Amino acid sequence: MLMLYDLPISSYGCKIRILLRHKALPWTSIAPPDGYGSPAYCELVPSGTIPALNHDGFILAESEAIAEYINELVPDPVMLPENIQDRATARALSRLHDTRIEPLLRAYFSQISPEHRDIGFIRENAALLENRLTQLAKIVSPAPFMTGNELSLADCGFVSSFAILHCVQALLGFELAMPQTLRNYERALCAHPSVRDEHAAYIRVLDDWAGAKLRG
Ligand SMILES: N[C@@H](CCC(=O)N[C@@H](CS)C(=O)NCC(=O)O)C(=O)O
Structure with missing residues (x-):
């Protein structure tokens, strides 16, 4: 169990x-x-x-x-590529997400309540985030997923991160240029049958959480 x-x-x-x-x-x-x-x-x-x-x-x-x-x-369906180098790349992408991208999104949690906002921090963090996303777009060519046409471990973390990005961007209003390849990737990822419902549920939870923070 x-x-x-x-x-x-x-x-x-x-x-x-x-x-x-x-x-x-x-x-x-x-x-x-x-x-x-x-x-x-x-x-x-x-x-x-x-x-x-x-x-x-x-x-x-x-x-x-x-x-x-x-x-x-439970190896089926397999969620890492067969080729050793592709497998290593998938792991590197997960690390990049977990250690470089997600923490920049999480940093915005302290900014949700209007009385704690620091506009300088919000803009500087957006520049760091945009830089990381630009780096990511240079590393990957999603087709349509991170390691090819099957969902892999390297994709799973990005679902909540895209949701958090849109949530904090709508609330805090910062500019961020998302590379087109990542926009296409997000669309394919969030439409995947194993992702769709979890993604929708996560957005609802995030909205409730942000709404509660805004109300204080
Ligand atoms: N590297 C950890 C990070 C998990 C994490 O930071 N979770 C948050 C909640 S989403 C947490 O437990 N924070 C409490 C803490 O860091 O002590 C993982 O990948 O599981």
Whole structure:
């Protein structure tokens, strides 16, 4: 039985939920007791982060490790390319997303409440983000997905990130030039049958979350 410590708003949780949907695996999501980082949750998952997997008592944190574990546990449909170099590239793209792109989006969370906004920070962060997206567009040629015509591990993290980008951009009104290849990629990604419903659900959760922050 696969159990996920997770919350609907978790972007890294969204990555794993897409993978689970694509593998057609049933799972149960449980909120971390007393919230992530709490002493009660750290008793179960010492790092205190979500998502974390509990597979028949085997506990694993870190979304990318969870994704690789599930991909090996249930190899069909395969979610990494067959060629060793393409596989390494897929992993590099996941790292680039998780360590360089997602943190820049997350940085905007502190800016949602109008009283905490810093226009200089919002613009500087947008420039950093645009630079990373431009770099990404030089590295990949989605066809239509990151590693070819099948959804792979390298795609799953981008779903929530695109949703967060549009949410914070609508709220904070900053300019950002998204490379056309990434626009096309986003359209194909979010229309994929394993992604569509999770993407729609994630946008709803994000809107509710941002609405609550705006109301204070
Ligand atoms: N590198 C981790 C990041 C996960 C992460 O930062 N999750 C957030 C919630 S979306 C969290 O647990 N934050 C609490 C903390 O960092 O202590 C992963 O890929 O799973």
